[in-house]
Amino acid sequence: MSESPLQDAEDLIARDVSGPRRPPFMFAKRHGVLVAGEEDGKAVVIHTANIDPVAVVELRRLMGQPLKLQLVDQEQFDSKLAVTYEQDSNEAMLMMGDIGDDMDLMQIAEHLPEPEDLLESEDDAPIIRLINALLTEAVKENASDIHIEPFENRLVVRFRVDGVLREVLEPQRVLAPLLVSRIKVMARLDIAEKRLPQDGRISLRVAGRAVDIRVSTLPSGNGERVVLRLLDKQAGRL
Structure with missing residues (x-):
């Protein structure tokens, strides 16, 4: 299902993604899919080997654009998942901390x-x-x-x-x-x-x-x- 397994995977892991629309953390963690950016009008999605096809369909619907899939190993996926959603978590906590x-x-x-x-x-x-x-x-x-x-x-x-x-x-x-x-x-x-x-x-x-x-x-x-x-x-x- 991946267009090119592990191709440019390290670049995707290291890339600083600013502001893409993303699924909630539990969706990404449970299904092994993570939106890492956008390329040529497609949402770049890194995923693990045990990707759920149903989750891909749901992610395609959520993003409203074609997906470009990139296979990464579990360690790379977990690292990117933590970095990506850590910022989201702190921003949410900061907003709620004000009240x-x-x-x-x-x-x-x-x-x-x-x-x-x-x-x-x-x-x-x-x-x-x-x-x-x-x-x-x-x-x-x-x-x-x-x-x-x-x-x-x-x-x-x-x-x-x-x-x-x-x-x-x-x-x-x-x-x-x-x-x-x-x-x-x-x-x-x-x-x-x-x-x-x-x-x-x-x-x-x-x-x-x-x-x-x-x-x-x-x-x-x-x-x-x-x-x-x-x-x-x-x-x-x-």
Whole structure:
């Protein structure tokens, strides 16, 4: 299906794409297709070997123009996916961070779509809203850390405030990989690597405050655990 497998793949990976219309992150990740730019009136789409033909048809409809397909290996695809959507994530978080004081964590968690709908949906907005609400609530409470911990039958989110960890939220267990994947994209971590610890960082504004977030992931028997360490740039560690 690829016009020329691996031809110019490295150029596509390195190219800085500015402003193309793109499918949501979950669509790109699930189906292994990523819009990398435009060439000769065609949308350039990099893809993995296990590309879904149905996804190609849907992407063609979404883009409204012919597609030029380029095959890349999984490592190249994951790298480009993370870089491409990391900027989108931070821009979305920044926009929502401006209304931080209006973000109510419990209200947003309560009104999340059903887990089955989130797992099937290609819309990233509900998960982004939940992450933004977690960060906003943590800043309000002067939490130094956010811990996202999957167990066998539950998912727990805890804040560390004044040195004490306390549980603040228990989302549906099946949401763990969605939360972890989105955070890893924002921190420019390897979303495909789940067996080794990783460290990254996110810089954004939360509730009107510039915050540095150090991100650490740690594999466990029940999935990856994530620790977000918050550092207020104006006041030092929260």
